[in-house]
Amino acid sequence: MTPPSWFMALSAVLFAIGVAGVLIRRNVIVMLMSIELMLNAVNLTFIAISRALGSVDGQVIVLFVITVAAAEAAAGLAIIISAFRNRETVYADELNVMRW
């Protein structure tokens, strides 16, 4: 059997990869994907702890995280489309003026 700390180590690695993705990529859509990656890394911790404690609460929280991620993706992508219409770009370094 795998000890819970191994899952948390994997979760830490995935979370850091997500952070690195947000920092080094220019494409806003890929940044959003990296955020999804971070959310999932946290989900893995919840599920592993939920199993280790034998409690179902962690799984319920993961359900909420998935739902909020759906809302976040819908709103975030709508903002990206709207920004692309005005600025013709999805690169973060070209979206540097906070007005249309």
Next chain:
Amino acid sequence: MPLGLFIFLAAIAVLSALGVILQRNPVHCLLALVLTLLDMAVMFIGLGAVTVGFLQAIVYVGAIMVLFLFVIWLLNLQAEDRGGSRQLALKFFGVVGAAVLIAELFVFLVKAPSPAGMNHPPPLFGSIASLAGALFTNYLIAFEATSLLLLVAVIGAVALARHPAAAGSLSPAQGAQPVASGGSEARPVTPEHKAGGMG
């Protein structure tokens, strides 16, 4: 979960997560993310969270990622050019910051009091009945708040992504459009892939 299976799944997860942030074509990034999410779903199921694992596959992979795919196609995004020399400092500090974060999280996890280990969970652990029992008693208010959040997100997404020209003459038919196709009439899709731009 047996150790061998964990190592196999963890290797796939890390490699595909690296694929998300290192590939230049957004569609390839998305596919790598889909692989990561499915890998996570398998890991959830292996940890006894069967329902959550399947819901991850249905909601994340089957719906949210398809929405990303739509937007990538709608905006006709091509692969980024390789000469990304402009933000070199940010990239350098990004990698260093991620490495520091990994080290920090590891220290925390080693110091943190770890549960005794994987004892045998109760029967029906992770089944839809046990989840619903918690969801509709202890978490009822959070559940209702989440439904409200989803409603707000849907309305907000439609309002944001609607084309400005169509804003004045919003017919009932347009208002009821699904989120996924909320802006699909606005901009013609030009599906030209550059031969050199494909990995």
Next chain:
Amino acid sequence: MLIELAIAAIRAIVMLLLVLNLSAILLWFERKGSALIQDRIGANRASVLGLGSRLGLPNFGLVNTLLADPIKMFTKEDFVPDGADHFLHGLAPFLALFPVLVAFAVVPIGDSVTIAGHSFDLVPANLNDGVLYILAAIGIGVYGTALGGWASNNRWALLGGIRASAQMISYEIAMGLAIVALIATYGTLSLQTIVREQGGVWFGLLPRWGIFIQPVACLLLLTAGMAESKRVPFDLPESESELIAGYYTEYSGGKQAVFMLTDFAEVALVAMLVTTFFFGGWQVPWLYRDGFHLAGAFVALPYWAVVVMGVISFWIKTVFFCCLQILIRWTLPRFRYDQLMRFGWKLLVPVGLLNLVATAIVVVLAGS
């Protein structure tokens, strides 16, 4: 341990072979059936060394569709267009086929049997969350067609891929609502348990099939399932008068054959789901574990005969619904794209929601 592994492997392989053969036979049935509907003769030329005509048998086109066509398909040049994404272009057909084939793993084809002291159900994998598993498999199936369209570097193919994914995630909602109403009725997610619940009769005559409790959900599932399989009248993603062949415009040879196989496997999957959820799966009307009971009359049967009759009844119902889908496919004209979306979002989804609410009220009232 080894015997259990072997049994599991045999169950999976038998199911896979049954499904693949059913798909091939459906291909033959579709070609001859469409010829019948359109007053043509259909495939009738190919034969092996002229054996059929020497023996004086009429040619039913079986050699054409089951032998000659596959040989032709798989020996054609595998063409990849200029500027296409080679890896994804090759991966996409299998990404479409694989989720459909794995979905069959939880469909029960018979009651439980005991061989050499091992008792097991006639279902490749008797999951407790079988319904969720099927929904997940169908959801992942979107990627094959979508990426096939994108990776081809072709406008028609991309339009077909976008249409396919939009259509599939739209109709998945109606499909999910129909299935959720059914789950609320039976209170379980295991397909084998759902089928067991459908045994027995009401009023001494009417079999306890799901269609009599959830007729609306049955229609919803059949309609949404046909839309998921992307065939006429829902074949907007591959409508040849607008998009050449949609997402598989740029596919030839073996890869196109895999896409076609996916179509027929989806037809078989929808037929099996409708059978399992609403028409009693392997249940035979008035047949119990010890024999027939009908209006006081009783015919005793050994248990193995009951199981065999159950399996046969499952396949008869499945083939019936496959044929029904093929009949609809050759009868109705194609929707327009806005009609398709309006039908899905403004008719099927609200009807599914109302059905779900009504089911929930009845379940709560019946429970209290």
